[in-house]
Amino acid sequence: MKKKVLSLLMASAMVLGLVACGSSEPAASNAPASNAPAASSQATDNGGAAAEDVALTFTWWGNQTRNERTQAALDLYSQQNAGVTFDTQPAEWNDYWTKLSTLAAGNSLPECLQMDYSYLEQYVSAELLVDLTPYVESGVLDVSKVDPGILESGSVDGKLYAICAGVNAPSLFYNKTLLDELGITLKDNMTLDEFKEVARQVYEKSGVKTDLPYAAGDNYLPFLLRAQGTNKLFNDTSLNVANAESLLPGFEIYETGTKEGWIIGADVHAELTSNSVEQSPLVYFSSEATQSWCGFFWSNQLSAMVAVAPEGMEIGITTWPSDDPKQSNFLKPSQFFSVSRDAGKNEEAAVKVINYMLNSVEANEILLGERGVPASSDVAAAISPLLDETAQVVTGYINDVVTPNCSPISPAIPDGANEVYNYYNELVDKILYGQITSEDAAKELFEKGNIIMNR
Amino acid sequence: MNKTHKLTLRQKLNTEKAAGIICTMPFLIGFLAFMIIPMCISLYYSFCDYNILTPPVFTGMKNFQRMFTDEVFYQTLAVTFKFAFISVPMRLVFALIIALLLFKSTKMTGLYRALYYLPSIIGGSVAVAILWKRLFSLDGLINKLFMALGMKEPISWLGDTKTAIWTLIILAVWQFGSSMLIFLSALKQIPTSLYEAARVDGANSWQQFWKITLPLLTPNIHFNLVMQMINGFLAFTQCLIITQGKPLNSTLFYTVYMYQQSFLFGSTGYGAALAWVMLALIAVITWILFATKKLWVYDGGL
Structure with a gap:
């Protein structure tokens, strides 16, 4: 009898082990953080400001093209700003929201995240995003080149929570x-x-x-x-x-x-x-x-x-x-960039990154409007000669077909x-x-x- | 020797009891941190209005009451029961047949056993689920095969409410390996003397199977049935990857619905309540299986 019980236990342990193997989901792929040499020789841009090391997590949903381009743009940022490194975490649309809400529950949201119009209101009402208005006032975040209507779409109750990453329709x-x-x-x-x-x-x-x-x-x-x-x-x-x-x-x-x-x-x-x-x-x-x-x-x-x-x-x-x-x-911000409540002392560093994604021509020369026509009109004009034929068709469609003949976007859903x-x-x-x-x-x-x- | 004397720390640590506790510590800690505590939290959530983003608000039995009026809840229950009650017995029969075939030792037996066990290892994976989807698609291998045999139009296996669930059932049956291994080891424990005696008495192999093999396997059949039944009710990956419940929720498993409610529709509290109802259901079914054990399981010694 003892032997039988033992064998039963062994067998159940084995089966349980199998179950565990079968159902374990692949861990979110954490692309290795940029290891571009943040050498001091390249830190001259910042006037050699002895910035302390900042490690930021940046997460988004998207496709392979977007993942590569975003990674490259962030690598460039690390090169220009000594001490800033990124842990990039791309995901698929559905998994992205599951992951983000679980991270929110654990108070460990990434500093920089990509936000969607349909989720904006929920995240703001749960007080998970940082109000960016003070940074606009202090000049850290430059939104002067963004169309007011588009800028407004990232606001809830008059406060700016999200910066449009690109426009689509x-x-x-x-x-x-x-x-x-x-x-x-x-x-x-x-x-x-x-x-x-x-x-x-x-x-x-x-x-x-x-x-x-x-x-x-x-x-x-x-x-x-x-x-x-x-x-x-x-x-x-x-x-x-x-x-x-x-x-x-x-x-x-x-x-x-x-x-x-x-x-x-x-x-x-x-x-x-x-x-x-x-x-x-x-x-x-x-x-x-x-x-x-x-x-x-x-x-x-x-x-x-x-x-x-x-x-x-x-x-x-x-x-x-x-x-x-x-x-x-309607014109829709295809997605936004937001800074999360959990950024803590890295809040300003994260806002700077978003400012870079919004206003840096260099960054957008890498991103090439993959997230939609850039929200900053200066950037959009600067990169338009670089766009391939397809991207030009899209820009033409947005500017000539939709923009003259559309109404404001519907409110975000509850x-x-x-x-x-x-x-x-x-x-x-x-x-x-x-x-x-x-x-x-x-x-x-x-x-x-x-x-x-x-x- | 008088054992009531006080022991030094060293001696205490040297006792069997202390060793047992220390050695099980890693498991106990993990079990508490990753099973018991989350379960308690989930029990609390099941009585709350909770959407992950905002703190839970206690609402009493509201989540459980909601189930009574939720048509999809009943639908997914029906689908899950159908899946479990068809796929598990089929899988066991299949496992037993293959185990009997592989029981006779030849040079290649080891290879065959490994090969037949393979689906159980890879069958729950996402890759196989995607492969399965391709197999049963309109221009997939199954349709090509039937068309070569003279069928006129390809059948939309995944798109028809009658056939879609069967693709999932067949995938489950295909993963018979672990049951097969348990049957194989049980077969080996049946003494050959019983068969010799039967042959002397003039029993053919058919009679030997029904009178000797099967009765002596019933404890293992029972064990497999319980384990596989539990697994059957908890099936998730296949549905999520292959059908997502399509078409018309005819393949929507209970667990996938739970996932949808928890993470896609923002009703995490309701999802937790669903999970507890499933736990209760599985407990009842397992209890029934054990309660009926004495009716058909041979429990005597050899």
């Missing part, structure tokens, strides 16, 4: 090569009906389908509702719409597409990583049935999309379709809104599977959305 990427072959030309600021007509024609002529935003309610639903005059979808405890009918536009186009067959269904999306540039049906497909002529993205993602497009496929850029483009379209968006995504799924009409979906979203927000 919703953009529809399309397969220009295919549309040229089919003899279809797109115009900017399409209405929904014009868009549907294009979708039908492409489907009839080539069998290629249309990819509407999938699992992206947080972007697309407000965009559609803005055209109806609903600029703010959420109050703190309810949906800011009068009735279910106001939510109908969020579903109708999916229903039409499903009935007429030209939409990429949920079954195809089940295999793809949602909202990934690399796996967009625009560039990633195995047959006409899984190919799309368009994709809903953001202007700063064009370079990434062009990079993964099959050879010979030209990618065009235009606005997302809307019945009232001027109401729907707690609970992400769950409402997730529920919206589920309802869109049901429409794509033909299980529900758009009227019923709108009703359910109205009811359940109010329940979620009121929780």
Whole structure:
């Protein structure tokens, strides 16, 4: 008996060990901190100020291009400022927020972090970010070259918490090569009906389908509702719409597409990583049935999309379709830089780094607008000759197409809104599977959305 | 020798009891710091409105009441039960069959054992999950195979609510290695004299299996069943990587829903409550498995 108990224990220990191995997640990749020689010979810039050593953590989400460029820009900063070193921690979008909120709970947020518009309000109301206004007043942070509207988007209740890292706008990427072959030309600021007509024609002529935003309610639903005059979808405890009918536009186009067959269904999306540039049906497909002529993205993602497009496929850029483009379209800070509450005595050093990212031409010659058109107009002008063709197209799109024809961005979303968006995504799924009409979906979203927000 | 005499420190440290405590210290500290204390904290959170960013606010039973009206909660429970109750028995049957095949020693047995054990080591990994996703995609190997055999249209395995869960079940069944090893070692402990006696009595190998092998394996089957059942209810990686619950939540595992609530929807308190309900459920199921043990497990000596 004793032997049996022992063997059982041994076996369970073994199995537990296996479980532990199987479920251990890869540790966040900590790219080695810049080890550029912060030699004293290079410290002459600072007048040899015997600055004490400062180690800053800088974290962001993004892609490989961004990781490399940001690392290089920070390395340059270390060279110019003796004693400042960086621990850089890039991550993926979803993991990023999980990681950041856990770090916040442990009072160990990185000094410098990349912030998103949709999370700004939550982080400010939890008092996790440093008010940058005093640094603007003292001149450490120079925001004189930033458009007031853009600067304002990083403010909550009149205090500046986040500095825009670049400007972007919703953009529809399309397969220009295919549309040229089919003899279809797109115009900017399409209405929904014009868009549907294009979708039908492409489907009839080539069998290629249309990819509407999938699992992206947080972007697309407000965009559609803005055209109806609903600029703010959420109050703190309810949906800011009068009735279910106001939510109908969020579903109708999916229903039409499903009935007429030209939409990429949920079954195809089940295999793809949602909202990934690399796996967009625009560039990633195995047959006409899984190919799309368009994709809903953001202007700063064009370079990434062009990079993964099959050879010979030209990618065009235009606005997302809307019945009232001027109401729907907006300029958005693609992401922000913020300094966290946990920076402590390194607060000013961290603010200086953000000032460098914002205003240094040298830094932006490395970053090259990968985060969107630089917020500082001086920097934007200085680097524009260096931009490749794609980046120039994006700048042109922002300046000439969107800027003259857009409205201010909607307010940041409160707690609970992400769950409402997730529920919206589920309802869109049901429409794509033909299980529900758009009227019923709108009703359910109205009811359940109010329940979620009121929780 | 009179043991009531006071011992010096050196002597105290030299006792078996002291050695035991010292040697288990690393485990005890880790167990307390990384299991018991976090569990207590999570229990507290389950009674709070908490979103990680702001301090928790005590709300009593609100999180638990919320479950009664949460459709997705019931949906994920159903999915998880289905997954566990199908994949675990299938995995055990599979493990037993392979163990019986590998029991006969040949030159290559060692290699085969290692090969069949491999999926258990790598099966929970992210890389295999991604590979699995590719296998079952529209232009993946499985569809190519069926098309070569004459199927007309590729099947969207991951996109159909009926088939998607099966891709996860098959992945789980494929990881039968640890159960197989336990069965193998148990098979070796069955005395050959029993089989010899049976052969003398004229039993064929089929009868030998049912009358000797299987009854003597029941303790191991029971052990495997308990362990795998617990693992089955806690499955996470496969779902998160391969399906994320798509389509229509038909593959949304309980643990993944818990993760979504905790980290994506900002309802960490609710997530903690979900975790405790799962703990209670697993406890009940394990209790049932032990309560029914005497009905089918052979517990006598040999």
